[in-house]
Amino acid sequence: MLFLQSLISGLLTGGVYALAGMGMSMVFGVMNVSNFAHGDLMMLGMYLAYFAFTLLNIDPYLSLVLIIPLAFMFGYVLEKVFINRVIHHPHQNQILLTIGLGLIMSNSALLAFTSDPRILTTSYSSSSFTVFRDVSVSVPLLLSFIITCGITALLYLFLSGTRTGMALRATSQNREAAQLMGINVSRITAIAFGIGTALAAAAGALIAPTYYIHPLAGHSFLLKAFTICVLGGLGSVVGATVGGLIIGVVEALSSVYLSSDWKDVVVFVLFLAVLLFRPQGLFGKKGDQ
Amino acid sequence: MMKQAIASAFLVVAAIALPLLIGDNPYVTGILITLLMMATLASAWNIVGGYAGQFSFGHAAYFGAGAYSTMIMLSVFNTNPLVGMATGIVVSSLIALVTGSIVFRLKGHYFALASIAVAEIVRLTVLNLDFTGGAQGILLSDVAFLGLDLNSKNPFYYGMLSCLVVTLGITAYLRRTRTGYYLQAIREDQDAAASLAINIAYYKNKALLISAALTSVVGSIYALYIRFIDTTAVLDLRLSIEILLTAIIGGVGTLWGPLLGAALLVPLAEMLRSNVLGDAMVRIGIVSETSPIGMFFKDGLAHAHVLVYGIITVLCILYLPKGILGLLRRGK
Amino acid sequence: MLKIKELCAGYGEMPVLREIFLSIEKGSIVSVVGSNGAGKTTLLNAISGIVKSNGSIICNGEEINFLPAHAIVKRGIVHVPEGRKIFPEMTVIENLKMGAFLQQKTYQKNLENVFALFPRLAERKKQLGGTMSGGEQQMLAIGRGLMGNPKLLLLDEPSLGLSPLFTEIVFNAITEIRKSGVTILIVEQNVYQSLRISDRGFVIETGRIVLSGTGKELLENHDVKKAFLGM
Amino acid sequence: RPVKLGFINSITGKEAQIGENLTNGAAMAVDDMTAKGYAVTVVREDDGGDPKNALAAYEKLVTRDRVIGVVGPYTSGSANVVASRADQYNVPILVPAAAKEEITMKGYRNVFRLNAPANVYSLVLMKAVADFKPKTIAYVYAANDFGVSTVKTAQENALSMGLKEVANEKYQQGQPDYRATLAKVKAANPDLVFLVSYDADAILLMRQAKEIGLSPKAFLGAGAGYTTAQFAQQKDISNLVVSATQWTDDVNWPGASDFGKRYKARFGKEPSYHAACAYEAMRIMIETASKTEDPVKLRTTLKNGSWNGIMGPVRFSDYSGFTNQNNHSMLVQQIQNGSYETVYPAQFSKKNIVYPFRR
Amino acid sequence: MTRKLLCIDNVSKHFGGNVAVSEVSFAVEEKQICGLIGPNGAGKTTLFNCIAGYYPVTSGDIVFNGLNINRKRPDQVCRLGMARTWQRVKPMSNMTVLENVMVGAFASTGALRKAETIARQELLVVGLENYAGKLAGSLPIGLKKKLELARVMATSPKMLLLDEICGGLNKTETGIILGIIRTLRERGVTIVFIEHDMKAVTSICDNIVVLSSGEKLAEGTPVEITANPEVIAAYLGGGSSNA
Numbered sequence A: 001m002l003f004l005q006s007l008i009s010g011l012l013t014g015g016v017y018a019l020a021g022m023g024m025s026m027v028f029g030v031m032n033v034s035n036f037a038h039g040d041l042m043m044l045g046m047y048l049a050y051f052a053f054t055l056l057n058i059d060p061y062l063s064l065v066l067i068i069p070l071a072f073m074f075g076y077v078l079e080k081v082f083i084n085r086v087i088h089h090p091h092q093n094q095i096l097l098t099i100g101l102g103l104i105m106s107n108s109a110l111l112a113f114t115s116d117p118r119i120l121t122t123s124y125s126s127s128s129f130t131v132f133r134d135v136s137v138s139v140p141l142l143l144s145f146i147i148t149c150g151i152t153a154l155l156y157l158f159l160s161g162t163r164t165g166m167a168l169r170a171t172s173q174n175r176e177a178a179q180l181m182g183i184n185v186s187r188i189t190a191i192a193f194g195i196g197t198a199l200a201a202a203a204g205a206l207i208a209p210t211y212y213i214h215p216l217a218g219h220s221f222l223l224k225a226f227t228i229c230v231l232g233g234l235g236s237v238v239g240a241t242v243g244g245l246i247i248g249v250v251e252a253l254s255s256v257y258l259s260s261d262w263k264d265v266v267v268f269v270l271f272l273a274v275l276l277f278r279p280q281g282l283f284g285k286k287g288d289q
Numbered sequence B: 001m002m003k004q005a006i007a008s009a010f011l012v013v014a015a016i017a018l019p020l021l022i023g024d025n026p027y028v029t030g031i032l033i034t035l036l037m038m039a040t041l042a043s044a045w046n047i048v049g050g051y052a053g054q055f056s057f058g059h060a061a062y063f064g065a066g067a068y069s070t071m072i073m074l075s076v077f078n079t080n081p082l083v084g085m086a087t088g089i090v091v092s093s094l095i096a097l098v099t100g101s102i103v104f105r106l107k108g109h110y111f112a113l114a115s116i117a118v119a120e121i122v123r124l125t126v127l128n129l130d131f132t133g134g135a136q137g138i139l140l141s142d143v144a145f146l147g148l149d150l151n152s153k154n155p156f157y158y159g160m161l162s163c164l165v166v167t168l169g170i171t172a173y174l175r176r177t178r179t180g181y182y183l184q185a186i187r188e189d190q191d192a193a194a195s196l197a198i199n200i201a202y203y204k205n206k207a208l209l210i211s212a213a214l215t216s217v218v219g220s221i222y223a224l225y226i227r228f229i230d231t232t233a234v235l236d237l238r239l240s241i242e243i244l245l246t247a248i249i250g251g252v253g254t255l256w257g258p259l260l261g262a263a264l265l266v267p268l269a270e271m272l273r274s275n276v277l278g279d280a281m282v283r284i285g286i287v288s289e290t291s292p293i294g295m296f297f298k299d300g301l302a303h304a305h306v307l308v309y310g311i312i313t314v315l316c317i318l319y320l321p322k323g324i325l326g327l328l329r330r331g332k
Numbered sequence C: 001m002l003k004i005k006e007l008c009a010g011y012g013e014m015p016v017l018r019e020i021f022l023s024i025e026k027g028s029i030v031s032v033v034g035s036n037g038a039g040k041t042t043l044l045n046a047i048s049g050i051v052k053s054n055g056s057i058i059c060n061g062e063e064i065n066f067l068p069a070h071a072i073v074k075r076g077i078v079h080v081p082e083g084r085k086i087f088p089e090m091t092v093i094e095n096l097k098m099g100a101f102l103q104q105k106t107y108q109k110n111l112e113n114v115f116a117l118f119p120r121l122a123e124r125k126k127q128l129g130g131t132m133s134g135g136e137q138q139m140l141a142i143g144r145g146l147m148g149n150p151k152l153l154l155l156d157e158p159s160l161g162l163s164p165l166f167t168e169i170v171f172n173a174i175t176e177i178r179k180s181g182v183t184i185l186i187v188e189q190n191v192y193q194s195l196r197i198s199d200r201g202f203v204i205e206t207g208r209i210v211l212s213g214t215g216k217e218l219l220e221n222h223d224v225k226k227a228f229l230g231m
Numbered sequence D: 001r002p003v004k005l006g007f008i009n010s011i012t013g014k015e016a017q018i019g020e021n022l023t024n025g026a027a028m029a030v031d032d033m034t035a036k037g038y039a040v041t042v043v044r045e046d047d048g049g050d051p052k053n054a055l056a057a058y059e060k061l062v063t064r065d066r067v068i069g070v071v072g073p074y075t076s077g078s079a080n081v082v083a084s085r086a087d088q089y090n091v092p093i094l095v096p097a098a099a100k101e102e103i104t105m106k107g108y109r110n111v112f113r114l115n116a117p118a119n120v121y122s123l124v125l126m127k128a129v130a131d132f133k134p135k136t137i138a139y140v141y142a143a144n145d146f147g148v149s150t151v152k153t154a155q156e157n158a159l160s161m162g163l164k165e166v167a168n169e170k171y172q173q174g175q176p177d178y179r180a181t182l183a184k185v186k187a188a189n190p191d192l193v194f195l196v197s198y199d200a201d202a203i204l205l206m207r208q209a210k211e212i213g214l215s216p217k218a219f220l221g222a223g224a225g226y227t228t229a230q231f232a233q234q235k236d237i238s239n240l241v242v243s244a245t246q247w248t249d250d251v252n253w254p255g256a257s258d259f260g261k262r263y264k265a266r267f268g269k270e271p272s273y274h275a276a277c278a279y280e281a282m283r284i285m286i287e288t289a290s291k292t293e294d295p296v297k298l299r300t301t302l303k304n305g306s307w308n309g310i311m312g313p314v315r316f317s318d319y320s321g322f323t324n325q326n327n328h329s330m331l332v333q334q335i336q337n338g339s340y341e342t343v344y345p346a347q348f349s350k351k352n353i354v355y356p357f358r359r
Numbered sequence E: 001m002t003r004k005l006l007c008i009d010n011v012s013k014h015f016g017g018n019v020a021v022s023e024v025s026f027a028v029e030e031k032q033i034c035g036l037i038g039p040n041g042a043g044k045t046t047l048f049n050c051i052a053g054y055y056p057v058t059s060g061d062i063v064f065n066g067l068n069i070n071r072k073r074p075d076q077v078c079r080l081g082m083a084r085t086w087q088r089v090k091p092m093s094n095m096t097v098l099e100n101v102m103v104g105a106f107a108s109t110g111a112l113r114k115a116e117t118i119a120r121q122e123l124l125v126v127g128l129e130n131y132a133g134k135l136a137g138s139l140p141i142g143l144k145k146k147l148e149l150a151r152v153m154a155t156s157p158k159m160l161l162l163d164e165i166c167g168g169l170n171k172t173e174t175g176i177i178l179g180i181i182r183t184l185r186e187r188g189v190t191i192v193f194i195e196h197d198m199k200a201v202t203s204i205c206d207n208i209v210v211l212s213s214g215e216k217l218a219e220g221t222p223v224e225i226t227a228n229p230e231v232i233a234a235y236l237g238g239g240s241s242n243a
C-alpha cells in the first residue's frame, strides 16, 4: 500500500522533474553550456502561471499556451543579447554568465515580487482521488504528468522529424560544419536556448499549483535538472524523461524505506553510480573520436 | 623572472606590514581576512580548475571538511587546533580521492557535475549526522592556541596570509615542474596527453589532492576565526560558486588572477552589502533620506546589492573574457 | 562565377591573406596550391564566410563577402572543409541529410549519385559518423557537400587520408562533377593530381598569389616542381 | 544629538522573507519612537544570512559607526557569531527573534534576547493539548537549525508527558513532494503530528497531508510557517491546525492589537510574530539607549529594566542556564474559520481549543 | 639476427558487430621501418589504437620488447618506449610549440632545463625552431604534423607509431618528413608507418604489411607488395597515379 502510494506520487512528481531536465539537456546538447540559470527560468514560469491565474483568471495548465511562447521568446532574446556574445569564449565564461544571469533574475524577482512566497490555489489544488483501496492520486500532479508526456512527445517528434530539429542536432555536434550546411547557427542556438527556457518555464508553471512560488524557488530544481541530464544522457530527450521519472520514484521510495532526510543522498549516489558504470548516461550514445 | 620575484617579495612585505599600518581596525582587518581567504581558495581551486582544466563546483566540500574536522576535534576531543587541521587534510583528501576515482576517467563536463554531487552528499551527510552538530552547527566559545590572542584578528590575518603565500608558492613552483606542464597538457587534450606518457588519472588526482588539502586548511583557519559553523556557511554550493567566480573573474590558469579576482570582488561585495554608495550620498547630503531618490539609494540599493553583484559579474564576463589579468596584460 | 579582389583576412592581429586577387570561370576546375600555412584553408574559409575578411568577393555579380556563412551556402557555394567536420553522433545517412539541408527536393536523386560514387557509404548507412575511419569520413564529407547541389564547390584537401585507389576515385569524381556544370575550387597537397585535372592553378605563398597559369603550365614550371613535387 | 543604534537583519538571501517582517517591524518602532520625541539614527546592515557578514556588519557598526547598541541579528547562526564577540567590543546586542537556545546560554554579558527560545515552542504546544491525553506523536520537520532544535526539546517534553514517538521524519526544505513521507507517517497512525516548517513548506505539507488523508487528533505547528496569514487563508487545509507563536494580535498585551492594525494599514499584510518581536526589540532599545548614551550604561539599564508592551512584560533575567533572557510567555493559537485565535494559556485566550482535529 | 621488437599475434578488434581488425599477426624487427597500408577503413588506425593502449583488444596478444602490453594504459605503453602520433593531429592548442614538445620530453626527465634542451633539439630536427614561442593552435596543419613528430620524439621512444604523418603535406614537405624519419631510424628508433602515399611508403619502408577489411592481405618488401595483384586490386588501383 505504502509502496504503491509512494511509487505513484514519485512517478507523477518525476514527470515535472523530467520537463526541467529536458530543458537543461536541450541547452547542454546544443550549446554545451551547463545552464545555471535554469532554476531561475523555472521560477519565471511559476510567476507567469501565478499572475496569469490571479490577474487574468487563466487556469495554470491552460496558461501554458501563453507561457511557452512567452518564455521561448524570452530565452531567445536572452541568448541573442548575452550568451551569443560569449559563445566562442572559454567554456567557464559561459557557465559563469549563466550564473550571473541567474543572480540577476532571482534578485530582480526578489525586488519586484518580494520574498513572500505566493500560493497558487486552484479549485483542485489539494484534491485527489482514490484509486486502489487507500492509494490517492493528486489531481494537479496527474494533470501535469499528462501534459509533460504530451510535451515530451512533441519535442521528440520535433527534434527527430523537423528540419529545425535536425539543424539543432547538427549544430550541437559541430557548429562550423552546421554553418556550412546552410544552417543559421546563431539562430539555431537562440532557438535551443529558447526551447530550453520554454521547457523550464513550462515545468515551473506545471508545478506551480502544487508548489509555492518564490524568487528562489527554482534553486531546488537546478541540481535535480543536472542530475537528470547526466542520468539520461546529455542532450537526450527520452533520456531526460526517463531520468526524471527515475529520480522521482527513487526519491519517493527512499524517503519511505530509508528516511526523508537521506533521500537526496540516495539520488546523488545513484548519479555517481551512473557516472561510474555508464558514464554516457542511460540513453546517451557512445561515439567520440 | 627576477622582476617578478622582486615584485612578489615586495608584495609579501607590504602584506605583512599592512595590519601595522591600519592599526586596530577589526572591521577592515576582517574584510582583509575574507579577501585573503577568497584569494587562497580561488588560487587553490585554480590548481585543479585552471591548470588541469577540471572545473570543480564542489570545493565547498573541502573547505567544509577542514572547518568541520577542526571544530569537531576541538569540541569533542578537545585537541590542539593543528590536529583538527591535519584531520581536515586527511578527510578532504579522502573526499578528493573518491571523487577523482569515480570521474577522472571521464572527459568533459562530468567532473564538474560529479563534483557538485559529491559536495552535496558531503553537505547532506553532515546535515543528517549527529556528531557533526547536524543542522544546528557547531559553536565554540573559546580556543587556545600557542598562547595567541584568538579574539584579535591579527593571528588570522597572518594565518590566511601564510596560506595564500604557500598556495601561490606551490602554484608558481608547479608551473615550473613536470607536473605543471602535465596538468596543462591534460587540460588541452587528454588523449594526446596520455600518448605522451602522462598518467591522466594520477596527475588529475594529484592536482585535486593538493587543491583540496589547501582548501581544507583555509577551512580550518576560517572555523577557528568565526567559531560557529553550519552547513549553510561552509558547505553550500554558493560557496563553491563564489570560489569559481573569483578565480574566473581574476583570470583562470594564471598565477595572480585569483588574487586579483578576490581583491576586486571581496571589497566590492562588502561595499555593496554595507551600501557605501547610498550611505555616502545621504551623508554628503546629495540626497535626503526621506526623498524618493534618497529612499532608493538608501533602501532600494540595500536590497539590491546581490542584484548589482550579479550585473557586475555579467558585465565582467561580457567585457573581460580573459579576466582582470587579461585586461591588465592587454593594457601593456 | 567568382571574383575576388584585395581580399585580406587573418586571425586576431595576425594577417594571413594579404590582398588576394583571384577569379574563377564558370564550370572550371581551379586549384590553389601552396606550402603549409600559406593560407589556402583561410582563403576557402573566407569565401564560405567562416572567417571574416576584408576586400570583395563577388559571386555571379553579387557581393557576398559580408554575408553570414549560411547565406553564402544558399547561393550555391558549398564548402567541404579541412578536417572533414562530419557530425560525429549522426549516422551516415543523417549526415547526408544535413548536406541537403537547403536542398530537400533533390535529396533522393543526389543520394543515389553519392552512393554510386562512394558505395562504402551505402554499406554503412547506419554507422555513426564519428566512428568511421579517416578515409570513410572524407568520402562522407565530400558526399555531404554534393548533397547541397553546389554551383561552386570548395574542396579543402579532398584526397587527404585517402588510399591511392580512392584518391583516384575522388579525382575522377571531381571531373565527373564538373561535367554536370559545377565550378570547383580545390586546395590540395596532392599537387600533381590536382593540377592535372585543373583548368587553372594558383600558387599561394604567405598569403599572396605568386604564380598562376593553366594546370599544365604550372606542372611544368620549374619552381612548382621544386617546391611541391619534390623534383 | 540623536542616539545611534545598529540593526542587523537578513534582507537578502534565503532568510529574506522573514527578514522583511523584521525590517517592517523595526521601521515602525523607529517611527513611533521618533513621533514620541526620541531622537535616533539607526544604521541598518544586511547579513544575507551569512554569519561572516553578520560579524563584519557588527564590527562595522561598533568601530566605524560607533553605535551604542545593536538590534539583531535575525538568524540563529549570525546571532551566535555576533553574540560570541559582543563582550569583546562591549556593545550590547538585543536579539529579537532567533530561536537557538545557545545564544543566551553562554553567559555573555552583552547579549540580550527578547523572544522565547526553541524549547518553549514545543512546551506550550504540548501543554495546550495535555488535557486531552494523546498517546502517540509523530514529528515532521525541516532539516534546519530551528526544526532540529525544536524537535529535540519536543522529544524531551513528550517523554515527560508519556507520549510515544511513532515516526520521526526530517525533510530537506523546498521539495515539491512530501507525499511519500506523509504516507509513512499516516501508516504509523499518530495522535499528534508535530510539525516544524518554514514558509510555504507548511502549506505544501498540509495540502499533501490532506491529499493522502493524514488526519491525526491534532496538527501541532511550531511557529514559523504555521503562523502566517497566508497559511490561515488556505482554509481547507489549515483549519484547526494548532501552532505556537511569540505573539498574536488578539492577545491582551498593551498595544498588540493596535500594532496589528497599524501594521496592516501600513504594509498591506498581517504582521508575523517576527515583526512584533523586531518592533518591540527596537522600541526597547531606543527607549533605553536614549537614557544612557554609552554602551556600558546601556547594558546595565537593559539588564535592570522592565517593559510592558506589545510583547507583554519584558525583563532580561538569568534563569535555568540562561543569561539576559526574557522569560517570554509563548502563546498557542488555532486557526478557526480562517483566522488565528489564541487558545492557550488561558489568561491570554478568548477561545477554546478544538480537539480532535477534523476535516 | 635482429630481434623482434613488436609482435602482433592474432589480434582482433570488434566494435559491436563491426569487425575492424581480424586476426592480424605480424612482427616488427628492431630498427626496421615497417609500412602499414591498406584501403580506407581497413583497420590501420584501430590497430594502432590497440597497440598504444587506447582500445582493449577483443582477442590476441600484443608483445612489445618481450612484454605483453594488452592491458596497459596508453601512458604506460608510452613509458615502455612506444610513442604514437595521431592521424587527426592533437596539439595542445593553448600552449606554445616549445611547451608542447617539453611535455613530451618530461617522459624521460623530470628536470625543466633538461626537458627544454631536449625539446629545442627536437624542434631543430623537425625545423620548427622558429615557431617555439607560438601557440600550437595557430599552426597550420603541416606544421602541426611536424610538431606531433617532435613531441613524440621528445619522449625518446624505442618505437614510433606514425599515423599518416605525411597526410596533408605536399611532396616536398613529405620529402622533408621522410628525411627526418630516416635520421630517427639512424638514432635507433623502430618505426611503424601508416601512409597512403605509396611513393613515400616504398621509398622508406623495409617491410610492408597490407591490411584490407581488417585482415592481413599481404606482407613483404616494397617490391613484392607493389607487384602483388591482390594489393593492386584492393588498394593501389589501376593507373598508379602517384607521380
Ligand SMILES: Nc1ncnc2c1ncn2[C@@H]1O[C@H](COP(=O)(O)OP(=O)(O)OP(=O)(O)O)[C@@H](O)[C@H]1O
Binding pocket: C011, C014, C016, C034, C035, C036, C037, C038, C039, C040, C041, C042, C043, C082, E137, E138, E139, E140, E141, E142, E143, E168
Ligand atoms: N584558428 C587560427 N588562429 C590563429 N592562426 C591561425 C588559425 N588558423 C590558421 N592560422 C594561421 O594562418 C596561417 C594560414 O593557415 P591556413 O590553415 O590557411 O594554411 P594552409 O595553407 O591551409 O595550410 P595547410 O596546407 O597546412 O592546410 C598559418 O600561419 C596559421 O598559423
Ligand SMILES: Nc1ncnc2c1ncn2[C@@H]1O[C@H](COP(=O)(O)OP(=O)(O)OP(=O)(O)O)[C@@H](O)[C@H]1O
Binding pocket: C131, C132, C133, C134, C135, C136, C161, E015, E018, E019, E020, E038, E039, E040, E041, E042, E043, E044, E045, E046, E047, E087
Ligand atoms: N569506435 C568505433 N565504433 C565502430 N566502428 C569503428 C570504430 N572505430 C573504427 N571503426 C570502424 O573500423 C574500421 C577500421 O577503422 P580504422 O580507423 O582503423 O581504419 P583505417 O585503416 O585507419 O582507415 P583510414 O586509412 O581511412 O584512416 C572502419 O570501418 C571504421 O568505420
Ligand SMILES: [Mg+2]
Binding pocket: C040, C041, C042, C082, C156, E140, E141
Ligand atoms: Mg589547410
Ligand SMILES: [Mg+2]
Binding pocket: C133, C134, C135, E044, E045, E046, E087
Ligand atoms: Mg586511419
